[in-house]
Structures are given as C-alpha cells and as structure tokens.
Amino acid sequence: MTGVEIGLGLQGDKPAGAYARLARAAESYGFDVLTVFGDLMYQPPLFALLEIAQATDRVRLGPACLNPYSLAPYEIAGQLAALDLASHGRAYLGLARGTWLGAVGLPQPKPLATIEEATAVVYRLLRGDRSGYQGSVFTLAPGTALRYAVHRPDPPLLLGAWGPRGAALAGRIADELKVGGTANPDLVPIVRDRIRVGADAVGRDVDAIGIVFGAVTVVDTDGAAARARARTEVAMYLAVVADLDPTVVLPDGLVAQVGQLVDAGEHEAAGRLIPDGVLDRFAFSGTPEQVAAQAQRLIDAGVRRVEFGTPHGLTDERGVELLGAAVLPLLRRGRG
Template identity: 65%
Template sequence: MTKIGLAFQSDKSPQTYAQLAQAAESYDIDVLSVFSDLMFQPPILALLEMARVTDRVRLGAACWNPYSLHPYEIAGQLAALDLASNGRAYLGLARGSWLGDVGIEQPRPISHLREAVEVIYRLMEGKTDGYHGEIFQLAPDVRLRYAVRRPRPPLLIGTWGERTAAFADGLADEVKIGGTTNPAVVARMRKRLKSSALVVGAVTVVDTDGAAARARAKTEVATYLPVVAELDSTVQVPVDLLVRMQALVTAGESEAAGALVPDELLDLFAFAGTPAEVAARARAVIDAGAARVEFGTPHGLSDERGVHLLGAEVVPRLRR
C-alpha cells in the first residue's frame, strides 16, 4: 500500500511542531519529514519535538547535507532522533541546493554521498577499524561514545539525477524526487530503480477554496521553480520566464513571482487546489510509480487547516 508523508519547513516554534505532529498522527499519515534548507532552523529541533509527542510515524530530515554537515555530526543527530523516537528515525541525505550562497562548493556529489553513508553507518555500527575515503576519513579506534538504538536506520537519498539514482538504487531504501508532481518524471525515475522505493514530494496547498489554494501554491512554487524546472527534461519552460521569476523572488516579491506561474506548470510542480484536486494529482503520481507521496509545506492556507484537510479528506481518497 502506498505510504503518505507530510514534510515541514523548519521555521516554526517547538510547540507548533508538537501540535502538527499530533494532528498528523491522529490521521492515517505514515511519515513526518522536516526540510534542512539553507538558513532555516536545523531540522533536529523539530524532529525531536515530534518524536516526543508521537508513537507511530517515521521521522527524518529530508535531507541532511554532507557538504555542510560532517557525517559524524549527521550520525550523532540521527542516533539522537532514533533514540528519542524509539527506533522510528530514517536517514535522509541529498546534495542539496543554494549552498553557493554561503561559499560551499559541491563537487563529486556521488562520492560525497557514498562516503557519507559509509561513515555514518560505520559509526552507528560501532566499527573501529578506521575509514580512509577520498573525502572523509576515520582514524582507527574512532567511535561514538554513546549507545545507539539501531545500527542502520533506513536510508533515503534525494536526487533528480540519473547517475545518483543508479548509485542509490539498492543501497537506499527510498529514493526521493523533490519539487515535482509530474507523472512523466515519476515514471522515468521508476524505470531507473530496480530495488529502491520511489518517494515523490512537492509544495502542497489544499483548501475548500481551490482558487485561493492555487494562488498560494504559485507563490510557494516560484521560490524553487527556477531550480527544478531545469532538472525536468520533459517540460520546456521559457528561460525568460524563469529569469523574471527569479528576479522577483530575489527582490522579495514572491507573490508577483507566483503570479507568473501558469496553471499548467503549477500542476507539474505542486499539489494544489481542493481536496479532490490534490488527491487526483497525488493519485496520478502514485499510478506513475511512487511508493510514497510526501505533501510538503505549507499544506494549506494555514498549517493546521492544511494538515486537517490532508488527513481527513485527501488521504482517505488515496486509501480507497
């Protein structure tokens, strides 16, 4: 059966995360994720708060980044989350975007991800024979100085790339494409994966006022469309449109940028509209090969209403 997840931006108070996590778990939601985007709060704050008030849902960062955070730090945060959640954590890793804004280069992404996975799991498993990769090293006898709940929490790798997907297939329990609701992209990635489950996530805005939901979604999508549109070879988005959109976003005029997003593009990069419309778009993604759909921030015109409508009116349509 297809799994359903919610993904949250890391910009809220601990109390808000607790309330949203409790609401999500009261519905038929399987996974709660927290983004690890540039200049937002580290996801571990929200995840630990969610772990405190839930008993069933899986929890993880989508995703930690081994360019900005050393694998031994990721291992420590993963171990803490797995302990706090009584074994419900997953390890999410991705190359990420926008790190050039803080002077971090991102060469050799596959090597970075491969070695990060190796170092994290070696530390979690308590291996002490050292590791000498091209990027990361562990001296002999280096180990975590505390007990871990599980040596190998499940792995998710986020990517759009064909080569990274090939590397991740079989190694990762899940491979995630973020920022798309395009069935053509989903079907293409599903064909590349022989072993790993496919996760698809994107901005989500659901409301009984479908027009208002779509307008809000356009504003949200405008912030990342210039990045993901270049990754989707099945869609030709005019370059001048992306340039104008990016300029408005940079100038802090996100609503004006969103107004430039055509309806047909919105439906390829977001779940937006009434509960029936969002469910229909999610069903198309599932039919194309997604094993898990992850509905992303902001969920609705307000966080609380969005989580409620997804849990009460969208998820039941997908379980039928």
C-alpha cells in the same frame, strides 16, 4: 494503500510546541511519515524532529535532507542515533548535496563521492565497525567508535537527488530516493530507470528502492485561493527545478520572467505568470479532491511515498486538517 505511504513535510520555521501539535494531528489522521526539511538558514531539523518523536508513537520520521558539507559524518551519525533512540526505532536518515551553500561559503566538490563516503562513515559508526575507512573525501581511523549505545545499527537511508548519477547512487546504497519539488507523474518511469542503473550494478532489485515525490502543497475548500498561493510558492523555486525535469517544456522566457520578479520581491506577480499545467507539475494545489487526484496519479505511476510539503494550506493547521480529514480518505478509497 498497501505498500504506499503518505507523508507530511514540515519546514523548520516554527516555535517550540508547534511541531508537536501538528505531528499529533498528522498521526491521528493516519499519515505514515513526518519529514522536517533541512533547508539553508532554517532551524536544524533535529530540534523539530525530537519534539515530534516525543509527541508521536507510530509515524516514521527523519530529516530530508542533511548534507555532508555543513555537517560532518560523525555528527550526522550522532544526530541520527539520537533521533532513533528518542523515537524508539522510527528514524530514517535523509542525505543530499544541499542547495545554495555558496551563500555561506561552502563549496561542493565531488558531490557523489561525498555523499557515498559520508554514508559509509555514518553506518560504520552506527554498526560499531572499528576497522576504519579511507576514502577520497572522508576517513575514519581504525579503532574510532561512538562512545554511546545506539538503538539500531541500520536506520533506513533516503537520498535526495534529481539527476541520473544521484539516482543511480540511490539504486546502489539507499532504501529510498526522494525527488523534491515535483508532482509530475510523467517523471516517475524516468526516475525508476535511473535507479535501475545503480541497482543492476550491485545485483539489487530496483523495486526494493522506494521512490518518493514531494512538493509544495496548498489545499483549501477555496481551490482558487489555494492555487494562487501555490503559484507564489512555486515561483520561488521554479528556476531551480525547471531544467531538471526532462518531460517538462516551459513557455519561452517564463523562467527568466519569473526569476526577475522574484528577485524584485514581487512574488505574487511572479506566481501569476505560471500556467495551470506548469503549476500541476511542481506543486499539489486546489481543493481536497484536486490534491487527492494529483497524489493518486503519482501512486498509479509507481511512487511509493507521496510527501505533501509546506505550507500545506492557507494556514498550516487548516492545511494539515484538510489533508488528513479530506485528502487521505479519498486516497484510501482509491486504493480500496
């Protein structure tokens, strides 16, 4: 799988010790990247990532994503520096505007400027640049500097975005763009063209920016049970992503019907409304062979990293075991 990475995304809902156990298993199977999500009201990613850093030796690791509305740039720089030090230079930084922040009273004005300027401040601090920064959202007074040593001044930057402007920003400043909540290969060329707009504007090679697709994953030898669980999971975020993918045409009224059932707490009933074709656009699910085939289609379309997201299987441990022992070998064989 030269040039292609396979990652595992973990939710911040586990007790101490569980992250280390899953991370050791994932690294032993050959996963390349471990991500911890930064979703609202879950544990802050740093807790899990520091545990993972101590339990692993090889995998890249980072949050996907932190947001600069709830965490100031100097705090982001500090968390990234701590993770990079603990992992001996294996950290990456994921930034995004965040979702559902209205629930905690945080408005999100000027999202592109906020992300770009937060990035500028973070990396100035990591580089020890004391010249200051004056933006429309964030400022850094001349002479302001971190008061501790950092492992690297330039850990890789991943931006999370779906839209054209966010993708173009990634083309200008990021190492990777992650499109979360999709397993749709038809979207890949559209994302690449959106990245190209930003890359061309600053003279970057569009192929230097890695495209990352990640989504809910449920794998099991009982493929029907896995797909039923995945339907329930997808139902909870279908309304968020359904309108973001220009290649997907949904049955009339589906999003509204699913949303009504989710709001009523009837998640399984909501999931049962989701057709197979829709499910396969927004999740990896089924037997190891089915999940590997979905991932391979993304790789063939040009995705540089496929990220298998929570819940992984009918249980986390079984899902990680099957992804590592059954899905990864099929992908390696496909690239062999």
